[in-house]
Amino acid sequence: MVNIQSLTFSYQKKKPLFTGLNLQLEAGHIYGLLGKNGAGKSTLLKQIAGLLFPDSGTCEVMGRPSALRQPAFLQEIFLVPEEFYLPKVTVKQYVKVYAPFYPRFDETAFNSYLQEFDIPGSQRLTEMSYGQKKKVLISFALATNTRLLIMDEPTNGLDIPSKSQFRKVIAAAVSEEKCIMISTHQVRDLDNLIDSIVVIDAHQIIFREEVQTVTEKLTFKTVSHLEDTPHILYADTSLRGHTVITKNTGEEHSKMDMELLFNAILKNQSSIREIFR
Template sequence: MINIQSLTFSYKPGRPLFENLNLQLQPGHIYGLLGKNGAGKSTLLKQITGLLFPDAGKVEVFGEVASERNPSFLQDIFLVPEELYLPKVKIKQYLATRACFYPNFDHKAFAAYLKEFDIPQHQYLPEMSYGQKKKFVISFALAANTRVLVMDEPTNGLDIPSKSIFRKLIAGTLTDDKCIIISTHQVRDLDNLIDSIVIIDNHRIIFREAVETVTDKLSFKVVPQLNPAETVLYADSNLRGHAIVTPNQHQEHSRIDMELLFNAVLSNRQSIQEIFN
């Protein structure tokens, strides 16, 4: 569905942000795009949605060149940006002028999403808090029912109950023909939601694995004390002891911890790569 080949891009001449980057994303999956500040996550999302153009290489979505931004491409892809810029209108006016651009827009679903997030349908957009605006845009994005949904830091501004609702709605909207990409720094918000992980660092894809593969090869657990005889790929001390990532040598079943995995990949990249390769 999304095919990125030999992508090279720079904001300044001679200082490439991406160089020969390759990535393929398939329908039927929720991808978590993780990375530090400045790693290039938002830039990559803009390449996928055709808001930035490659210097070299290609970015194709549904077989179409993203940078050409053909109507058939635009009506089937939606980006929820980190920064929101909404017009000075009421929700109904916004709906009347924008839903028409998405042939599969589901008005009943949109009303249901607003109700889930406790957003009145008659609300005037400028009077909303940042969190309410984020919930409104998420509701519109889900109701647009596009085959590709791209979300940049969607949980920023959401309170804890709203994050729970967000995860439920995202999980419920995925179908075999849809691809959802979520970029976030708040990696714990993606636990139990995504099924594939992409980590970008120093402007390169350094890790791309399915969650099932990760839990087959790695074990996540909390121990009261570190055992010198045990291979620990990453450890984080907390009030309960030590949260650790180890090779899953005994085929243990454990629940993935996105934050631990992210830190393990960044701090112990070679050992992680050897395990997965």
């Protein structure tokens, strides 16, 4: 689906953002793209969407160079950016203008998503709050039925009930033919949603694994005393005790804590990498 090889990119020649970056994404997965502020998450998404061009290396989507933005490419990709502009039209007028660009646009599904998010179809987009606009754009993105859906901080501006609804509609939208990539700082919003994790840091992809593989190799748990727990890779202390990640040595099943894993990868990268090698 997405094949990035040896990609180098910089906004300033002496400060490369990516150097020799490699990444492959397959259909049938929901990927969570994680990284610190300034790590290049939004830039990477724009590279995939063909809005930015590599200084060297290649970025292909479904076998086509994304930078060329050919019509067949544009019909199969949709980007929900973090910052966006919507015209001064009603939701119905917006659909009438933009839906024809996507051959598999499903208006029935779009209206169903609007109903799920409690958005009136007759209201002007410019009269909506930021959160309502975001939900309209997410609904439209899902209704396009593109094979590649990219979302940059999609839960920003959504209230707690809307975040739950977001997870519900995204989970229902995934299929063997589609690839969904979501970039976020709010990692807890993606819990129980994504099935693969991609972490970007220091100009490179430093971690890319399926959630199932993570839970097979690592154990996530809360303990009262750190000294009683062997093989600790990372620990975070709270009022409940110590939340830790350990190497899974006994086929123990646990639920992945994505925030804890992200911090562990950044703080103890060599040990984590050795376990997944």
